[in-house]
Amino acid sequence: MQGKYKPVIACDNFCKEIQFQGNKEELYMLCCYILGVVSDIYFFKLRPTAKDVNDELDKMDEVVSVTFTDKTGKSITVNTESIVREVLDAVKADRNDTAYETDKLCKITDVADTTYLQSMFAMELATFINSYFPVKRRKDSLVSVSEQELIMKILYLFKLTPAKATNNRFRQLMMLYKSFKPNVGWAELSMDGIKRVLPLAFIKWKQCNSSNWQTTEYEKNNIGDTVTFKGM
Structure with a gap:
């Protein structure tokens, strides 16, 4: 029981x-x-x-880096301005998804x-x-x-x-x-x-x-x- x-x-x-x-x-x-x-x-x-992510990004002052993590947990953080901009543009492209x-x-x-x-x-x-x-x-x-x-x-x-x-x-x-x-x-x-x-x-x-x-x-x-x- x-x-x-x-x-x-x-x-x-x-x-x-x-x-x-x-x-x-x-x-x-x-x-x-x-x-x-x-x-x-x-x-x-x-x-x-994608909408949740964009809503959070809108609250941030300025994104200066992005972090990539693989399935093993290994990660790399990139702060190159052009790469950060490309990632943000890709995310914002589906902002209403x-x-x-x-x-x-x-x-x-x-x-x-x-x-x-x-x-x-x-x-x-x-x-x-x-x-x-x-x-x-x-x-x-x-x-x-x-x-x-x-x-x-x-x-x-x-x-x-x-x-x-x-x-x-x-x-x-x-x-x-x-x-x-x-x-x-x-x-x-x-x-x-x-x-x-x-x-x-x-x-x-x-x-x-x-x-x-x-x-x-x-x-x-x-x-x-x-x-x-x-x-x-």
């Missing part, structure tokens, strides 16, 4: 720390399952398009910090508790105050937070989930003329190259966009 996820806390210790009316061992297994699922989301990171190429396939844990996992886990567990433990709660509340405290303690026990957070943090995670969720989805790909739907998403270079891609406005690919799979 836990898949490839390796728990950071043993079941016995978890059960000792948790106050829960239901079966604590089953709750532990559920938490491991949720973490295994939300940690196993995949993304295709896309290489910068938005053809996409894949760079690599990566897991969510490679591109996101624990805030992402916190919000995904908290929402999934809260939704489960709401559905299977019908207790009296405030109107329009997904879980009660005590259930929020339980979820925040579980986040701490599974080392997703450095310390047990407050209920205010729980509400923040619920709001963050709404902005994070569109970044994760299903991609419809056409392979050899056959349409296939896969549980993954594409991250554009502009987004994954930001200091915190999770807060960058998510740009989904449009219907008809062509993505060439390279470097896989």
Whole structure:
């Protein structure tokens, strides 16, 4: 049930720390399952398009050198003015080209910090508790105050937070989930003329190259966009 996820806390210790009316061992297994699922989301990171490169060049004062790198990692930097100009002219010739190429396939844990996992886990567990433990709660509340405290303690026990957070943090995670969720989805790909739907998403270079891609406005690919799979 836990898949490839390796728990950071043993079941016995978890059960000792948790106050829960239901079966604590089953709750532990559920938490491991949720973490295994939300940690196993995949993304295709896309290489910068010609338009992306030109947008970055437009922000620069003056380009004085270019670097060439071969597949072994060996590189050479050239600062000859005529060569630099020729390279820039070639790049600018396709300044509006938005053809996409894949760079690599990566897991969510490679591109996101624990805030992402916190919000995904908290929402999934809260939704489960709401559905299977019908207790009296405030109107329009997904879980009660005590259930929020339980979820925040579980986040701490599974080392997703450095310390047990407050209920205010729980509400923040619920709001963050709404902005994070569109970044994760299903991609419809056409392979050899056959349409296939896969549980993954594409991250554009502009987004994954930001200091915190999770807060960058998510740009989904449009219907008809062509993505060439390279470097896989």
